[in-house]
Amino acid sequence: MSRLKKSAFTLALALAAVGCSDPVDKAAKARIFSPEDPPKVVASAKQKLPPEDVASNPQVARRILGMDAAEVTERLGPHRFQSSVSYEWSSANSNPVKLTETRTFRAGPGGVSGDFHGVMENSRDQGLEVMRVGGQVFARNRYGPFRQRLRDRGMAERTRTELTGAIRDFDSLFQGRLKLAPEGTITYEGRTAWRYVVTLGPASEAASARALPTTFQPRGNADESTRRRAAFFAHRVPRSLDGEVVVDADTSVVLKARLDGRIGVPQEKTPEAAELRLTLESAISELGQDPKLQPPEDFLPDADKPQGIADALDAFGIERKKPEGAEKEKAGAEAPPEPEEEEGN
Incomplete structure (x- = not known):
């Protein structure tokens, strides 16, 4: 090896040694080759939430009341959840409007990535099953018939969160004013649990003073139904609340809840004063029991687009876009066969 080549080789080794000793490079390599972090839900499920601190720590209370279904499954394992939510609207100039909604959810083993089956139905003969x-x-x-969702895009996970989020939605409607007072421990489904009495807590100044972005207004103003809903959310005032919540002492999961509350809208804020009575009953059962879920026997395959839209295009005489190569295949199929060569030619 010539002297020039030896010098270049020595210089390369020196540069490599300097590069490896750089703390920035070492930190980058440590991040690249470190084991993958667990999903956020799995990490949250390992967090200890002392149920005895619920009454004295609002952050722990909101964390437990708003726990997501995926985290509940990570903490409890297989289980069955069922809730019934009843809404009753009343005002001086109209008849009461009632709606009852039932939610049932079964979680199989496997934690956040495991099997599950959820059903949502209401008293108006509407429903959804996932x-x-x-x-x-x-x-x-x-x-309707089942349809496979190959391009799910998180629809199943969102539905799972909605099905089991009745307590979180109740707390949100009451502006986070669920006040929990401890009443000792009880035994529920063979487990030790903390029982809390629920009452209406004081209004939070921070929540009322929080600035919200301006809502978009459609051209020609919103319809009457939209204006009523917007007025309710903007000017609602929780008036009464009572019930109880049972929290598992080991996992800090709400095992049972019964809530009954009223929310009003003052007449000076809207053209017509109204009141909403909201009741909720929920319970978790069949802890640790594998439901052994099976896919439906009959289901429709996934579709590129809803058939209703395609049918509407056909009704207006708009041809569907044909896939590339379809015309060539059709032309090849309709072309007459070539004559066979005569023998002896």
Whole structure:
């Protein structure tokens, strides 16, 4: 090896040694080759939430009351959740309007990535059913057939969160004013649990003073129904609340809840004073029991687009876009066969 080559080789070794000793490079390599962090839900499920601190620590109370279904499954394992929510609107110039909603959710083993089956129905004969079995998702409305959802895009996880979020939604409607007072421990489903009496807490100045972005207004103003809903959320005032919440002492999961409250809208804020009575009953059962979920026997395959839209295009005489190569294949199929060569030519 020539002297010039030896010098270049020595210089390369020196540069490599300097590069390896750089703390920035070492930190980058440590990040690149470190084991993958667990999903956020799994990390949250390992967090200890002392149920005895619920009454004295609002952050722990909001964390427990708003716990997501995926985290509940990580903490409890297989279980069955069922809730019934009743809404009753009343005002001086109209008849009461009632709606009852039932939510049922079964979680299989496997934690956040495991199988589950959820059903939502209401007293107006509407509903939704979603299930995930072996990584495959199937969904349908109350009376329609199941359809496989290969391009799920998180629909199953969002539905799972909505099905089991009745207590979180109740707390949000009452502006986070659920006040929990401890009443000792009880035994529920063979487990030790803390029982809390629920009352209406004082209004939070921070929540009322928080600035919200201006809502977009459609051209020609919003319709009457939209204006009523917007007025309710903007000017609602919680008036009464009572009930109880049972929290598992080991996992800090709400095992049972019964809530009854009223929210009013003052007449000086809206053209017509109104009141909403909201009741909720929920319970978790069949702890640790594998529901052994199976995919539906009959289901429709996934579709590129809803068939209703395609049918509407056909009704107006708009041809569907044909896939590339379809015309060539059709032309090749309709072309007459070439004559066979005569023998002896």
